[in-house]
Amino acid sequence: MKEIGPLPFLDKGENILLFSSGLLKENLRSGWKPGRFYLTNKRLLFFQPPRVSFQTLLENIINLTMEKRAVILRSKNVILVSYREPGREKVLQALIAVNNIENWRRRIYERSLLIVNEETIDKIAKELDSDSQEILIYLWQRDHARIEELAELIEAPNHMDVLLKIKERINPTAERIIGSWILAFEESKFDPETGKKILFSWWILGQKEKKEEEKEILLDIFDEGDYLNIIMELPGVKKIEDILFELEPEKMSISTSSANRKYYKEIDLPVEVDSKDFSKSFNNNVLEISLKKVKVGMAKDT
Numbered sequence: 179m180k181e182i183g184p185l186p187f188l189d190k191g192e193n194i195l196l197f198s199s200g201l202l203k204e205n206l207r208s209g210w211k212p213g214r215f216y217l218t219n220k221r222l223l224f225f226q227p228p229r230v231s232f233q234t235l236l237e238n239i240i241n242l243t244m245e246k247r248a249v250i251l252r253s254k255n256v257i258l259v260s261y262r263e264p265g266r267e268k269v270l271q272a273l274i275a276v277n278n279i280e281n282w283r284r285r286i287y288e289r290s291l292l293i294v295n296e297e298t299i300d301k302i303a304k305e306l307d308s309d310s311q312e313i314l315i316y317l318w319q320r321d322h323a324r325i326e327e328l329a330e331l332i333e334a335p336n337h338m339d340v341l342l343k344i345k346e347r348i349n350p351t352a353e354r355i356i357g358s359w360i361l362a363f364e365e366s367k368f369d370p371e372t373g374k375k376i377l378f379s380w381w382i383l384g385q386k387e388k389k390e391e392e393k394e395i396l397l398d399i400f401d402e403g404d405y406l407n408i409i410m411e412l413p414g415v416k417k418i419e420d421i422l423f424e425l426e427p428e429k430m431s432i433s434t435s436s437a438n439r440k441y442y443k444e445i446d447l448p449v450e451v452d453s454k455d456f457s458k459s460f461n462n463n464v465l466e467i468s469l470k471k472v473k474v475g476m477a478k479d480t
Contacts, residue, residue: 294385299314302351310348321381323380430445
């Protein structure tokens, strides 16, 4: 959605997600004020030329409810936004009246209050076809990906096939199960984990549920002459088909495709190995991989 004309109140890196004319009642005892609402990737704000008369960061929103209120001369559904501002203990509230009110409620919710965990992803994935499951779980593990990356993942004939799976299968299924979409496209967004600016990518919506820090995964590499043996523990993984394995001459990556366990690790190998000559087994949550060396005894400097 593109806005016509300059918007000087937008910060650097702030993108408009939704905008509409509407009415605001910031103080619940005051009257309705006309203006224009903007939902960005950072804020919900209300613009009354020449200034922004109401705004709150999405991270400060603590509750959203739909209510029936008298708006001018008739009763309408409106959104009651409850939020806190830094340094103020009191919960503040504002009423929003716009067209397509349910779309506004959903879009604000998925950007501010939606919490996503493994159980949520698992519930959605169970209702999807195998390709849509792969897309959802891949993004859950990595947070974001470009469409060409997703097309390659499922060996899609073109990008449109990926878009149809997101727009007609994944997001509608998520909306039915959790009340909001689960994937969104961003032209530009900063990755909170790395601080890097990510362009033109699909992202998992919502905040990942915080968990207690898990124990370090056990991993050992044994030099067995002509072979390297790698043994690692993957608790929560049920079968070997859930383990994705990529091998290069001097590096290996392991990830899981199961919603029961999210794990990704890159391993630098001490010697060069034959990327086509390996074997693997998985029993009792222990993965064992045997890799044939290319040059026995010629280890890399560490």
